[in-house]
Amino acid sequence: MAVARSSRSAAATPRTGAEIRAAFLSFYEERGHKVMASASLIPEDPTVLLTIAGMLPFKPVFLGQQKRPAPRATSSQKCIRTNDIENVGRTARHHTFFEMLGNFSFGDYFKQQAIEWAWELSTDLFGIDPKHLVVSVFREDDEAEQIWRDVVGVNPKRIIRMDEADNFWASGPTGPCGPCSEIYYDFKPELGDEGIDLEDDERFIEFYNLVFMQYNRDAEGTLTPLANRNIDTGLGLERMAQILQKVPNNYETDLIFPLIQTAADLAGVDYHQLDDAGQTSLKVIGDHSRAVTQLICDGVSASNLGRGYILRRLLRRVVRHGRLLGIHQPFLVTMGQASIALLQDAHPSVIERQEVILAELEREESRFLETLERGEKLLAEVLESKPKQISGAQAFELYDTYGFPLELTQEIAEEQGLDVDLAGFEQAMEQQRQRAKAAAVSIDLTLQDAIDQVAADLNATAFEGYDLLEQSSSTVQALLVNGEAATSASDGDVVQ
Ligand code: SER
Numbered sequence: 001m002a003v004a005r006s007s008r009s010a011a012a013t014p015r016t017g018a019e020i021r022a023a024f025l026s027f028y029e030e031r032g033h034k035v036m037a038s039a040s041l042i043p044e045d046p047t048v049l050l051t052i053a054g055m056l057p058f059k060p061v062f063l064g065q066q067k068r069p070a071p072r073a074t075s076s077q078k079c080i081r082t083n084d085i086e087n088v089g090r091t092a093r094h095h096t097f098f099e100m101l102g103n104f105s106f107g108d109y110f111k112q113q114a115i116e117w118a119w120e121l122s123t124d125l126f127g128i129d130p131k132h133l134v135v136s137v138f139r140e141d142d143e144a145e146q147i148w149r150d151v152v153g154v155n156p157k158r159i160i161r162m163d164e165a166d167n168f169w170a171s172g173p174t175g176p177c178g179p180c181s182e183i184y185y186d187f188k189p190e191l192g193d194e195g196i197d198l199e200d201d202e203r204f205i206e207f208y209n210l211v212f213m214q215y216n217r218d219a220e221g222t223l224t225p226l227a228n229r230n231i232d233t234g235l236g237l238e239r240m241a242q243i244l245q246k247v248p249n250n251y252e253t254d255l256i257f258p259l260i261q262t263a264a265d266l267a268g269v270d271y272h273q274l275d276d277a278g279q280t281s282l283k284v285i286g287d288h289s290r291a292v293t294q295l296i297c298d299g300v301s302a303s304n305l306g307r308g309y310i311l312r313r314l315l316r317r318v319v320r321h322g323r324l325l326g327i328h329q330p331f332l333v334t335m336g337q338a339s340i341a342l343l344q345d346a347h348p349s350v351i352e353r354q355e356v357i358l359a360e361l362e363r364e365e366s367r368f369l370e371t372l373e374r375g376e377k378l379l380a381e382v383l384e385s386k387p388k389q390i391s392g393a394q395a396f397e398l399y400d401t402y403g404f405p406l407e408l409t410q411e412i413a414e415e416q417g418l419d420v421d422l423a424g425f426e427q428a429m430e431q432q433r434q435r436a437k438a439a440a441v442s443i444d445l446t447l448q449d450a451i452d453q454v455a456a457d458l459n460a461t462a463f464e465g466y467d468l469l470e471q472s473s474s475t476v477q478a479l480l481v482n483g484e485a486a487t488s489a490s491d492g493d494v495v496q
Helices: 017-030 056-062 111-125 142-152 237-245 257-267 276-297 306-324 332-343 354-384 392-400 406-415 422-441 445-456
Strands: 034-036 072-080 097-105 133-138 159-162 168-170 175-186 204-217 223-236 479-481 484-486
Touching: 017 034, 017 072, 017 097, 017 111, 017 237, 056 072, 056 175, 056 223, 072 276, 097 111, 097 237, 097 276, 111 142, 111 175, 111 204, 111 223, 133 142, 142 159, 142 175, 168 204, 175 223, 204 237, 223 237, 257 276, 257 306, 257 332, 276 306, 276 332, 276 354, 306 332, 306 354, 306 406, 332 354, 354 392, 392 406, 392 422
Parallel strands: 034 072, 133 159
Antiparallel strands: 072 097, 097 223, 133 175, 168 175, 175 204, 204 223, 479 484
């Protein structure tokens, strides 16, 4: 029996991002789900750096390590994924920050109910004509296929079997996982039902993933059935906004476009008149501005490690793309303010934390602008010599001395049709690690007396490193050779 479509009026179909979010949460609340607030982007889970999916806060529940908050829950979870960062702005649908709408069952309903509600939500609540829908199921999941075909009434030609890579979902190499079934939107149903290729990005976009979470995978890769069979789903808010707002990509939805408009105004350009590269830069700025605002809001500050490095990299990409568009003055604070204005209704914490957010943006941008200018000069010189590629040593110098993330050098090189010697970069990095290690072990504490004696005869010197970011010159005032005060040194001497 097919699930009937009701005659919901067009006016009631959600359209804005806020309407889609609210409609999803109410739909599941009406069906007995507890509405849960979004968790922080900084997960408690040590296996991932950032919250990458709506299910992450519930991982201990799925594993039976924590009491379930309710048998059923629904949320709109803030997420960040950086594995696709190179695709941001280049495809219609990749993001760093995005919101995942989800409905979850903790040992309560399972496959059939999840499928039926997902279909009802898509076709009835969101008003999508079934001729625009295609579903995928895991290669071995006969049951899911049968439910889609016989219970929901989907045309069998529009049910596609897929392998592990696409239809077996896990939050990481270990942990809860299971086969999944995805719902795709077909932008070109007129092409028919034969030979459907869901990898065709121009034609299809996956918007809803239903995970039938029933295993735990251990470090050896062994799957053990979980005590309970669970449901974990994720519907991409930005993707649904693209579909319902009938815009060509996620960036042109009301969830991001205002930020593109802000950046376009700053650059004095018209988004719709720009070429692909210009539009890509604006899309990167729009996407990353939301991401950095949310990251700082949740307590991340820029650094060279872990989450801090992700934030730094995103911030620097915004600056870099701003410069490509001709924005040379600092503008991250303006982007931060625009992001806060855009996000505040759904995420009030950005207002509470606005001072911290704006201060971090300002500090990190000015730091970067100084090094960027020097680095860009160096890179321009390198490029002038028309190399076949950027050497590992050059990329490393840009990274180490000028604070250029490797990816930025790669991006700039790519714009010139060049690549970067990654192996050489790694080698230079390793050599530096070795040097740092050697330096750490070669500090000889027995020299301290000799150093103190020499220092006693010298005038005080000022340490300028806290105030000066420029290179500064100074004179060597004293020298120890092999632990003795000296006035010169020869090749091979160990000096302090
Ligand atoms: N956890 C699944 C995903 O991220 C469904 O939410 O796609």
